[in-house]
Amino acid sequence: MLRRLTGLIRKEFAQIFRDRALVFILLWAFTAAIYTSGHGRAMEVTNVATAVYDMSQSAASREFLSHLQAPYFRFVAYLDQEEDITKWLDSGKASIVVVIPPDFQRRIDGSSQAHIQVITDGAVAVPATIAVAYIAEISANYSVGVLQQRASAAGFHLSSLPGVDERVRVKFNPNMLSTWFSSLLELMNMFTMVSLLLTAADLVREKEHGTLEQLLVSPVRTIEIFLAKIIPTIVLVLGLSSLSFLLVLKPAFHVPIRGSLLLFYAVAALYVFAMTSMGIAIAVVARNLAQAMMIMLLILQPMVFLSGAWNPPEAMSRWMRWLSFVSPMRYFIDFGYGVILKGNGVALVAWDIAGILILGCVLFSFSLWWFRRSVAR
16 A cells, blocks of 8 residues: 555656646745735734824924824825815825814813814725724823823822723734734635645546546555545645745744744644645535636635634624634634744644544545545446
8 A cells, every 4th residue: 555655646746846837836825925915914004195184283283293103194295275185085195184173272272172183085994994093092192191281280290190000911912013913824824725726626637637537447545546635735735834934934024933833733734634635525526627716715715704813703693603613724723823923732722633633534534435426426
């Protein structure tokens, strides 16, 4: 069996490396795609194109506007009339417009409350919401500063009043860098997509070219054919992922590796085994490569949204939360962040390992059974 399996594995490697376009796609997926995802999917909002309609033209308004600093805000215009607000927002030259009323200085100096207006382009909802939240926080801090100045002038110190001293500490990603999250998520997405793509495309191509029938009449068993498809994929994906750590994650994004890489790669091999088993099942059902790609997209989209990467499973509806338990991607993403960023050991990720292992065995058994059933027809 070992001799036959070795020969089949050598054939699989030869087929993969003979396809130069496929080799280029694999290298791109684990290097450039992860780099562009880390930089292009940032959650922070910077360089917001900001226009100002300052009807106060006072020292207080200028002081307030001085708090809207780079790199978060970028002033693009100081408007002279109200009609210009619509023009700048409609043309897309400005994303938000800060309107300061003419009585801003008088209200700041008096006993009444001053107001500002922020008009934002809500076509792109997430950046608009974050930019408004930034301005709301700046306004709150400015109000506290004004109150402290008044209290000091009256000989009263706010520190003498009872209050809550809030101190927030962020663990594992203290600077809240979205590049760590995005780049690691893209790496784990590539584990999923490449594992599915390589196995499904290879087996479907064998079916289209008629070489699968030649393998079936040769003195090899079905499980040997399956292992010959799975093992090269595991080796390639794990090897290419090491390029991601060496060339992208560490030098470009400075992602810390707090846990054991040996543990990460051992469980990653189990995950690739599960995904390649799913890829074989797709290839057995599909009649051609185009059909296999469509089935793969049909499966990948729900897997990504149910994985818990973009929103926690606790925020999902109950039936979707239960459905996420049958997705290996949910366990792998939780495991990956736990080991790489948190430094978790086996005891803390045992549930994720068990989920990947059980689903991998189920998928492999189902693929083997379905393939034998299809051949028997």
